[in-house]
Amino acid sequence: MKRVLSGIQPTSDSFHLGNYLGAVKQWVELQDGHDAFYCIVDLHALTVETDPALLRKRTLASAAQLLALGISPEKSTLFVQSQVPQHNQLGWIMECLTGFGEASRMTQFKDKSSKAGADSARVGLFTYPMLQAADILLYQADYVPVGEDQRQHIELTRDLAGRFNSRYGQTFQLPEAYILKTAAKINDIQEPTAKMSKSSGSVAGVIEIMDSPEANLKKIKSAVTDAGREVKFDPIEKPGISNLLTIHSALSGSSISALEGEFAGKGYGDFKAAVAEVVVEYLRPIRAAALELLEDEKHLLDILHQGSQKAGAVAQETISATYKNLGVVL
Numbered sequence: 001m002k003r004v005l006s007g008i009q010p011t012s013d014s015f016h017l018g019n020y021l022g023a024v025k026q027w028v029e030l031q032d033g034h035d036a037f038y039c040i041v042d043l044h045a046l047t048v049e050t051d052p053a054l055l056r057k058r059t060l061a062s063a064a065q066l067l068a069l070g071i072s073p074e075k076s077t078l079f080v081q082s083q084v085p086q087h088n089q090l091g092w093i094m095e096c097l098t099g100f101g102e103a104s105r106m107t108q109f110k111d112k113s114s115k116a117g118a119d120s121a122r123v124g125l126f127t128y129p130m131l132q133a134a135d136i137l138l139y140q141a142d143y144v145p146v147g148e149d150q151r152q153h154i155e156l157t158r159d160l161a162g163r164f165n166s167r168y169g170q171t172f173q174l175p176e177a178y179i180l181k182t183a184a185k186i187n188d189i190q191e192p193t194a195k196m197s198k199s200s201g202s203v204a205g206v207i208e209i210m211d212s213p214e215a216n217l218k219k220i221k222s223a224v225t226d227a228g229r230e231v232k233f234d235p236i237e238k239p240g241i242s243n244l245l246t247i248h249s250a251l252s253g254s255s256i257s258a259l260e261g262e263f264a265g266k267g268y269g270d271f272k273a274a275v276a277e278v279v280v281e282y283l284r285p286i287r288a289a290a291l292e293l294l295e296d297e298k299h300l301l302d303i304l305h306q307g308s309q310k311a312g313a314v315a316q317e318t319i320s321a322t323y324k325n326l327g328v329v330l
């Protein structure tokens with residue numbers, strides 16, 4: 001079976017629809033027929049200022065949401081990055097393989113550090129992609145399902161794996177980014193030319209999985225639309241409507257062209273009401289399941305500890321081989 005690994009940061013109380021449709025939905029699908037490892041990357045979340053109570057709450061909330069969205073602990077290994085210390089061990093080795101200039105070209109670092117201001121950006125933000133490479137290479141992953149924005153980090157991971165293998169002998173599987181064309185890139189529903197993001201300026205544009213059905217209904221009914229009246233997929237002229245079409249289609253399974261047909265001659269109001277209905281009914285049972293999981297913290301922690309143990313065993317094999325090939329005295 002091919003191995004899959006991905007990670008998500010516990011940096012918000014709720015995942016949003018972009019995280020689900022751009023990433024986690026693929027995770028759920030890949031559980032069948034693959035050996036899947038899914039990691040809540042809490043160490044990556046430390047690259048920005050964090051509050052201890054919030055980090056804990058969000059780590060558990062992330063686990064509950066992943067389970068509620070369909071990650072099954074029987075099928076996949078779901079674990080917390082910091083519980084598997086081999087991530088830090090291999091992270092350092094990856095840092096020692098990476099050129100300073102190479103790391104400086106990572107666009108996510110450039111974006112995030114320019115937002116934070118050069119003086120407040122942390123060294124950890126700079127070395128973030130090397131820890132991510134370690135996350136992936138520790139598990140000898142074949143595929144890494146992520147959103148398009150992560151492609152450059154996966155390329156770096158491949159470069160580092162290839163570099164290590166050619167200098168020190170075959171040690172790491174070269175992973176491939178698994179980025180579905182159909183995996184929707186979801187935009188902000190208030191500012192539909194920008195991607196839906198937890199760091200977005202206004203919460204009104206972000207549909208959160210843990211938001212109440214009422215709140216999401218209201219948000220979608222107030223989504224920004226475009227000039228004209230026709231419900232048509234045209235991301236340049238009609239970014240708002242196109243984004244809502246993408247969302248509807250991804251959740252309902254109807255094709256975009258079927259939806260254009262269904263709403264021909266109807267106005268934006270009817271269309272938004274239909275999108276709201278689809279989103280709210282899709283998310284309702286997921287939110288309820290996540291809330292239920294959060295009520296039994298012990299059970300949730302048990303699942304994570306079991307996952308971390310399974311992950312740790314695989315990670316240790318890779319670290320041992322890596323150290324041996326590096327000439328570390330064991």
Ligand code: AMP
Pocket residue numbers: 008009017018019020021022023145146147148149150184185186187195196197198
């Ligand atoms: P982040 O919220 O940046 O930690 O992203 C977690 C995962 O969700 C990554 O794999 C991203 O590529 C994906 N993702 C985040 N925002 C979006 C979006 N608006 N549309 C599609 N995928 C997204």
Ligand code: TRP
Pocket residue numbers: 005006007008009041044131132135136144145146150153
């Ligand atoms: N950098 C990824 C993001 O921002 C999260 C991540 C960390 C990740 N480690 C990973 C994704 C390993 C895939 C594989 O979304």
